[in-house]
Amino acid sequence: MATAARPAALIAALLGVVLAHRTARAEPQASAGVTLGVAGAGLERRLWDTTVFHAGVRGDVLFGRAANDDFGVGPYAEVLTHAFDEIQVGAGISALVPVLDVLPLVLSTGVYGRWSEEADALEPGVAAAVFWGGRSYNFHSPYAMSTGLLAQMRLGLGPSRETAVVLAAQLDVTLLALPFVYAINALKGPSPEAAPVRRAAAPAP
Template structure:
């Protein structure tokens, strides 16, 4: 039979072991990508009157994830244009659902402001988006790459009654920068560490 002293010692040992492990760390992870596609736009609440080229930059920071099978939530920000005759700035909240380990679903909702060439000043609006694609949790860095498909619904609240349905590909900025990194490395030539190895190969 356990005595009171032995029971207290066991509880103390258990708590000491548990506390020594420390809490699980869920580091925030950022991601940024270039969005390219089409936008079906309209005014006066008409949907898809005109098809325009869409281009933008979108980034977010997700909190609460420790691995690929965890949910995450955090803020996002974006800047975009349709046919380069307007600019829209937006921000809101994104939530990640691990539908598949490496291919999660990210849903977003937020507000935006729109400036256009047709005047009228700043027009506010609301936006909702769905992203699906490759976005794995990076266990070695606070940045996680994301590449996939983005669908948005944008509803202007200004006098123009502007609407837009956006269908785009989202390409991570890190992937887009790889060709420039390779080009710079090629122009710089081999590193000092590689030079002795090349000389040794030629000597053979």
């Protein structure tokens, strides 16, 4: 019996070391993106009564991941508008499901507050969302880029009984900043380190 128990004990010890190592390497990974698309909005529980423009900013922080095939969970926050005549601010919890290594699903649920032209005061609501797209684990930074498709169902609990179905593209904020970074670097010219290299490489007259 003692001989048979040794392999099982060895396997359990190895699993413990591996799991402890993965847990030690797991660090929070933040992400932020701009959402652009359409919303099927309606009042008095009328679903998709009218189609309006959707724009927003959404970010989250996921905990528990150490590789692309790990699950993750953490808080999210968002600010958005529909047709620019209202503003919604929300927060909740997100869970990443690694259906594919670099193309996971991120499921979210939370609450929000809505200020609008037709409402006399802040209206509460609940929301659920699904994101699918590129979001790989970043081994070199606590920030992970994410770009993909976002679908949301939003249900207002105030007097207007507002509903909205959102279909949008989520673009990582770093991608949107790249043209500005390139333009700034072009205006600044070569760095002090690069200037001597360029002079040395120039052909002699």
